[in-house]
Amino acid sequence: TFDYFQKRNVPFVKPFPFFGQVLSFFTQKKHVIDVASEGYHMFPNTRISGVFTLRTPGYLVHDPVLYKQMAIKDFDHFTDHVTQLSLEADPILARSLFFTNGARWRHHRPGLSPAFTGSKMRNMFGLLSKSVGEAMQRLRVMSQEKPITMELRDLYSRLGNDVMTSISFGVEVDSLTDRENEFFLKGKRLAKLDGLPGLKFLISTIIPGVFQFFKMDIVYEDVNEFYLEAVSRSIRLREDNNITRPDFIHLLLQARKNTLKSEKIEDDSENVGISTTEPNTVQITNGYKMEWEDVDITGAAVSFFFGGIETTTTLLCFACYELAVNPSIQARLRAEIDAARDELEDGITPSYELLQKLKYMDMVVSETLRRWTPFGLTNRKCTKDYTFTNTDGTRVTIEKGMNISIPLQAFHLDEKYFPDPLRFDPERFADPASINQDAYVPFGSGLRNCIGLRLALMQAKCILFYIFSNFVLEPSPKQTIPLEIDESYAGLNAKHGFWMVLTPRML
Numbered sequence: 048t049f050d051y052f053q054k055r056n057v058p059f060v061k062p063f064p065f066f067g068q069v070l071s072f073f074t075q076k077k078h079v080i081d082v083a084s085e086g087y088h089m090f091p092n093t094r095i096s097g098v099f100t101l102r103t104p105g106y107l108v109h110d111p112v113l114y115k116q117m118a119i120k121d122f123d124h125f126t127d128h129v130t131q132l133s134l135e136a137d138p139i140l141a142r143s144l145f146f147t148n149g150a151r152w153r154h155h156r157p158g159l160s161p162a163f164t165g166s167k168m169r170n171m172f173g174l175l176s177k178s179v180g181e182a183m184q185r186l187r188v189m190s191q192e193k194p195i196t197m198e199l200r201d202l203y204s205r206l207g208n209d210v211m212t213s214i215s216f217g218v219e220v221d222s223l224t225d226r227e228n229e230f231f232l233k234g235k236r237l238a239k240l241d242g243l244p245g246l247k248f249l250i251s252t253i254i255p256g257v258f259q260f261f262k263m264d265i266v267y268e269d270v271n272e273f274y275l276e277a278v279s280r281s282i283r284l285r286e287d288n289n290i291t292r293p294d295f296i297h298l299l300l301q302a303r304k305n306t307l308k309s310e311k312i313e314d315d316s317e318n319v320g321i322s323t324t325e326p327n328t329v330q331i332t333n334g335y336k337m338e339w340e341d342v343d344i345t346g347a348a349v350s351f352f353f354g355g356i357e358t359t360t361t362l363l364c365f366a367c368y369e370l371a372v373n374p375s376i377q378a379r380l381r382a383e384i385d386a387a388r389d390e391l392e393d394g395i396t397p398s399y400e401l402l403q404k405l406k407y408m409d410m411v412v413s414e415t416l417r418r419w420t421p422f423g424l425t426n427r428k429c430t431k432d433y434t435f436t437n438t439d440g441t442r443v444t445i446e447k448g449m450n451i452s453i454p455l456q457a458f459h460l461d462e463k464y465f466p467d468p469l470r471f472d473p474e475r476f477a478d479p480a481s482i483n484q485d486a487y488v489p490f491g492s493g494l495r496n497c498i499g500l501r502l503a504l505m506q507a508k509c510i511l512f513y514i515f516s517n518f519v520l521e522p523s524p525k526q527t528i529p530l531e532i533d534e535s536y537a538g539l540n541a542k543h544g545f546w547m548v549l550t551p552r553m554l
C-alpha cells in the first residue's frame with residue numbers, strides 16, 4: 048500500500064506504519080488543519096501531494112488553479128464531499144446539504160439555491176437587523192453606559208443563535224438575557240466542535256471510512272428531536288393560520304410546493320463583496336425527485352444553523368480582535384460607518400443596500416476571511432477517474448473513490464499569493480483586480496461552494512455596523528496578544544478567548 052504514490056511519481060508525506068498521518072493528529076501539538084496541510088509546505092513544486100490516513104491513500108491539492116478546475120470545469124469528476132453520514136444514525140444532519148452527495152445533492156442544491164439570492168436576502172434583512180438592533184440596545188442597558196468587559200465568542204454565538212433561530216425557524220429568542228433558552232442550549236449542542244462531538248466531526252472528515260464502518264453519529268438524539276418538533280410546529284402554525292414570514296421555513300415550504308423561484312437577472316448585477324464573485328448553477332441531470340418532507344425541511348434549516356453560526360461567529364471574533372489591536376484600522380472603519388449613519392433616517396438602523404456600499408467594511412471582512420480562514424480545509428471525493436499534468440510534465444490520474452483535501456487556509460497564508468501573509472492589512476483588498484481570485488477562496492469554489500455566503504456577509508457586516516456604531520473596542524488585560532490558537536478545537540478559535548472592553552459611544 049505505502050508505495051502507492053511512488054508508483055505514480057507523486058511526492059507524499061512519509062506515513063507512520065499502520066496509522067499514516069492519523070497519528071500526527073493526536074501526537075503533534077498542532078491544529079488539525081496544519082497537520083492535514085503538512086505536504087503543502089514540504090513540497091512547494093507540485094500541484095498535488097499524497098498522504099495516508101491509516102492505510103488509505105488520499106491527495107492534497109497544492110495548486111489553487113487545479114482546485115478551481117476540479118470545482119468548476121471538471122466538476123463531474125468531483126461532485127461529492129467525503130463524509131457520508133448514515134440516515135439512521137444522523138437523520139437530520141445526513142439530510143443537510145454539506146453531507147448530501149450524488150443524485151440527492153444534485154436535486155437538493157438547485158432546490159435550495161433560490162432561497163439565498165440577493166432579493167431573498169434583502170427580504171430577510173429586516174428580521175436580521177431587528178434581532179441585532181434589539182440585542183445592541185440590551186447590550187447598552189447591560190453596560191449602564193460604562194465600559195464593559197465581554198468574551199466575544201460567547202456574545203457572537205448568542206447573537207448568531209438569535210438571528211439564525213429567527214430566520215431559520217421563525218422563532219424570536221433573546222439569548223443575551225434569557226441565557227439558558229432551549230434554542231441556544233440545543234444550538235450549542237448541535238454545533239459543538241470540542242470534546243467528543245468535535246472528535247467525531249474530525250473522524251467523519253479525516254477518516255470517513257472508520258466513521259462509516261462504526262456507524263457513528265454526530266448529533267445527539269435529543270437535539271434531532273428538538274429541531275424536528277420545532278420545525279413541524281412552525282409549519283403547522285403557518286398552514287393553519289395562513290401566516291407568511293420572510294424566513295427560511297417559508298422559502299422551504301415554497302420549495303415543497305415547487306413555487307420557489309430565483310430572480311436571475313436582478314441578482315446577476317449585484318456585487319455583494321470581493322469574496323463572492325463566482326457564478327454557480329447546478330444542472331439537474333437525473334430523475335431524482337426531492338420530496339421536502341418535514342424532516343427534509345428540518346435538515347435544511349439545521350444545516351444553515353450548523354454551517355452558519357460557528358463560521359460567522361469565528362469571522363466576527365477575529366475581525367474584532369484585529370480591529371481592537373489595530374486602533375487606526377478601527378478608527379477608519381468607524382469613520383466610514385459614521386458617515387453612512389448620517390444618511391439614515393434614524394441614524395442607526397442600516398439597510399441591506401447601505402451595507403453593500405461600505406467599501407472599507409468589505410476590505411476588513413475580506414482580509415479577516417483571508418488571515419483567519421474560518422473553514423480552512425474542505426474536501427472532495429473523486430467520482431470519476433481524472434487525469435491532469437503535474438508541474439514536472441508527468442500525467443497523474445486520480446482514481447475514482449479517492450479522497451482529496453483542499454487547504455484553503457494554506458492558500459491564503461502563502462506568500463506567493465499574499466506577500467507578508469501574517470500581517471493583517473485590509474489594503475490588500477483596495478483594488479479587487481489585484482487579488483488572485485484562484486487563491487482567495489474563503490467560501491470554497493465552484494458548484495459546491497458555500498451556499499450561505501451572502502447571508503454570512505450580510506450578517507457579519509450588519510453586526511459589525513451595530514457594534515462599531517455603539518462601542519469602541521479595546522483588548523481587555525485578560526486578552527492574549529498575539530493570539531494563541533486552540534489546537535484542540537476542530538474549528539478556528541483562540542485558546543483563551545476573545546476578551547474585549549466595549550466602551551459605549553454617544554449616539
Ligand code: HEM
Nearest residue numbers: 144145351354355358359422425490491492496497499503
Ligand atoms: C463566514 C462564514 C462562512 C464561511 C467562511 C463558510 C465557508 C464554507 C466553505 C469553505 C464551504 C465548503 C465549500 C467547498 O467545499 O468548496 C461551505 C459549504 C457550505 N456552507 Fe458555508 N460558510 C460560512 C457561512 C455559512 C452560512 C451562514 C450558511 C447557511 C446559512 C452556510 C452553509 C453552507 C452549506 C449548506 C454548505 C455546503 C454546500 C454544498 O455542499 O453544496 N455557510 N461553507
